Amino acid sequence: MPERILMSPEDMQRALVRVAHEILERNKGAQDIVLVGMQTRGVPLAERLATTIQGLEGFAVPVGSLDISLYRDDISSLALKPIIHRTDVPVDVTNKQVVLVDDVFYTGRSIRAAMDALIDLGRPQSIQLAVLVDRGHRELPIRADYVGKNIPTSRNEEIKVYVKEVDSEDKVTLLSSDKEND
């Protein structure tokens, strides 16, 4: 089945602008916010949210990147170990409102790992979750605070998020395949 486009670059941009507004509304401004993107595609999305917030509030929100490989719950059953990217959160997260940013929200296992990783760096006042796409099928009791687009899917389908910074174009697509994907 061919790849079907679910979000255009403009759709992605609008969704991110709305999410930026929601983050500011909920936190009553940008003062204590730290945006933490999850490697790989969450990082450019977090940077874009920060740019939008800067445009709205004139305040540069710190942006960090988080690699969750070392916190995965399936690490000992993987034949190939994931390559680890550097975790780089430039500020102390203690007492901050940390917003985790990821591209696709699926089982919730990556977010569980990300929360563990984040708590090892300090004690945030709160951890919130912003995702570009929520495709359902949660396996853990975790929900997102900010969602760019809800896309109901079957487990046989695959959602792919492309971002300019990594994939040289912006789009979200849906693919059907026979194998399970996470």
Place this chain on the structure above:
Amino acid sequence: MKTTEPSSSVTTPEAFPPPSIGAWQHRHILDLDDFTREEIELVFEIADAMAEILTREVKKVPTLRGKTVVTLFYEPSTRTRASFELAAKNLSADTVSLDASKSSIAKGESLVDSLRTIQALGADVIVMRHLQSGAPYVATQYIDCSMINAGDGWHAHPSQALLDLYTIRRHLGKLGGLKAAIIGDIMHSRVARSNVWGMTIMGVKVVLCAPPTLLPRGLNSFITNCKLPNVSIETSVESALEKADVVMPLRLQIERQQSGLLPTLREYVQLYQLTEERLSLAKPHALVLHPGPMNEGIEISPEVAHGAQSVIEEQVTNGVAIRMALLYLIAGGKNK
């Protein structure tokens, strides 16, 4: 960070594609002679991520929870053993530390029996140091778990060579085209041997410098037979140091004098000690490394050992990051 121009005609491209995890082929880490450049790059990339963990207040990640790492040492060691144990603990593995002089080995248990017992106790990785060159190679024929060679006789000490290369790369930004002078007791040095392999793979030109009695016999034909054009031998320390980017004096074991390999210790100090004056023959910001433990005042002067160009303490810190990367790569997933 400064940049250093390649000092020789060694041409190795620095621009490599990012290493992929699929490059990793090892179940055991015995020496660097069977490593590829991509595998070494991969170890460095993962060590970078591990180094970040070491800067945290809580230096612990849950990655190897439930795995058991056993250190089995038939020879004394402080830093290597502590480094492996800390690396394992930082990754949340359980560690068991066995000292040959204080276990059944002292009652005459054979190496193979000891290893089988350790495996039966549930070890996932055995980190072994042994007096006999080749012992870990024999060991791997009798065990199913992974083996890391933490030094075998005069033969190899791969994690030390990796941490040396990693330290150099962090300071000079690259490895290809650099010149390294390894000075001292080459004959008895497993660190020198593993570094010859590691440096050759990474495109570093190696000069081995020692009095003729402390060079391994047959070294020249070894270099020719193994086709190692980047490795050369030098008996004059001054020529070895010329335009070097990296200088690594080796520990001189005092016992060597008794065995007749050195006329007097004083003569060795006069001719081979790395002093500030001699170090000035190397490039202006050349790095000084030492695998430790140091004999200050013998192979290295205290001023150099603690001077601005010394990265000896940093080697120790980087050693933990490198060993975390190695444990992650061989114990992180199912590879049996």
